[in-house]
Amino acid sequence: MPWFIYLALKQLFPSGKRFPFFTVISVFGVALGVMVLIVTTSVMGGFHYGIEQMIVNSQGQVQVKSATQIVDYPAVVRQVEKVPGVVAASPYAYSSVMVQYQGRPVYPFLTGIDPGSIEKVANLRKYMVIGSIDDLDDDSVIVGSALAESLGVTVGDTIEIYSPLIIQKLEHDELFLPRSVHVVGIIEFGHQQLDTSNVYCTLRLAQDLYGLQSNVHGLYVRLQDGLNEDEGAKRINAVLPENIRAYSWEDSWSDFLWVLGLEKSMIFFMLFIIVIVAAFSVTSSLLISVIRKTREIGLLGALGASPRQVAACFCIQGLFIGVLGTAVGLGLGFGALAIRNDVVMGIARATERAEVLQRFYQFSQLPAHTSESDVVLTIVLTIVVSTLAGLLPAWRAARLKPVEALRNE
């Protein structure tokens, strides 16, 4: 082992000393920053991943939409399903409606799905809490859980739907009767916004309510696993006529995803300040050590040490603190993630706020999804910054001339 690595290790962990105070404090500071970064990016990633899953499971990875309506959709479905990489396509009709129950109105989105093919593209079944998709017929609906709760409806109740056609009909002085349907299921995505605003019915019922005849608004498309959504959309677009376009879910939600991404980067760099502060404290400790050891450093020079090796000795101390801090921080971070739900629920229960938590955070469990790139970024940045922290002390030490250092008697 080169002497400067040996000495760097010895200065961090002096022989015969049980508790190397400086090292432990420095490592802990860096570890704290890494832990907070890992936990925060993972939990944010968990929210993002949950949203992604929800979108993909309810709408497929790609949506085919027309500016107006898709006429003769079975032909378009056949066309799309022939595209390599496409597993299946399923039509939908979608609009905002008014729903009334015991005189209380709400304005959710009513999505008409094709019970025969929806399961090939989406996985709504996974989110059903009461009832089943199989019970859906042309006189029934499935209601989002929060919406059902606010209306006070449950399976078996009858609600009334007023479609947008009411305006046209009123203009022609026609008599308009709302459509009475009964609730056969409750669906819960675990996302407050979706659960308060979604109602599902059969495609036929939606076509009827929206006056579409046999047209639809679009298709949900499922791709083969591993195929990139944008690539899939591009392939589909190649076979579709100009007025019908395919959009990946990331396209459709791009503004939303951009905001999520921006939020995450902002928080990452705010929290990275913890690591930078820890690095500053490493710098000051190492500087003090250089000044205190001026004469010993001079002696190393007299024994034949080159300024570059002396500098390396201090830089390596920063590097070691960075590596150790990162390792400890990763351990603490993943440990904290492992027990996150117990901690959160413990706090919520202790303060009797479990429901409040669910209502405000839109998720019933604290999700976590650790992305490899976040972990790599955290590790690399932390180790680089810690090594940089050793640079100033190293430069001071390397500048010391043996004669001048030794003259400090």
Next chain:
Amino acid sequence: MNEPALSAHGVRKSYPSGDRRIEVLRGIDLAVEAGTSVSIRGESGSGKSTLLHLLAGLDAPDAGTLHWGGSPDTGPARRADFLGMVFQSFYLIPELDAHANVLMARRIQGGIGPAARARAKDLLARVGLSERGHHLPTQLSGGERQRVAVARALMNSPRLLLADEPTGNLDEGSGDAVIDLLLGLCRETGTALVLVTHNAAYARKTGRQFLLREGQLHEVLDSQPPVTG
């Protein structure tokens, strides 16, 4: 060995002081044969440390020549091989135990092996610290620390040993022990010794005695009463 271990001719050194220069060394001539010792005394500020640093090649003279073992190469690479140094305040590395401090002189030269470890142990035994190898500097007395520093200076089997007031921080008993050790080891190993000291008794133990005054070395002959500065 016919070449002297150390020879210096016409060495001069001055330092700027305001707009003038202080001439600290004004032409030093000195030759030390292998296995012999010389002592240098002088008032505080007379330039003893300055001279020792120049002889060690740690600083460049304004004028004059320096040879180690007849060669003008006094660069850092050769220094660590050719000479060892001992200072008034030991300069042991506080995080390393005695044995590791002695070994450090070899580590900086490259790798260490079992032979180096054994030699360090042997040297510690020679300076009377065979039981203290695993003690940190803070667990040793001043005299013991200086003995560790002596062992470190001898680690690379130098041909020249430069000691700058090695007893300056020691009580009389430890001081005597360190001086006897230095002289004994140098005689044994054929190492040349330059000893800077304030103590006339220690100076008299060396082969030749010099006094540094007004930038020049004056040899003190034993028959004469010692010249005082």
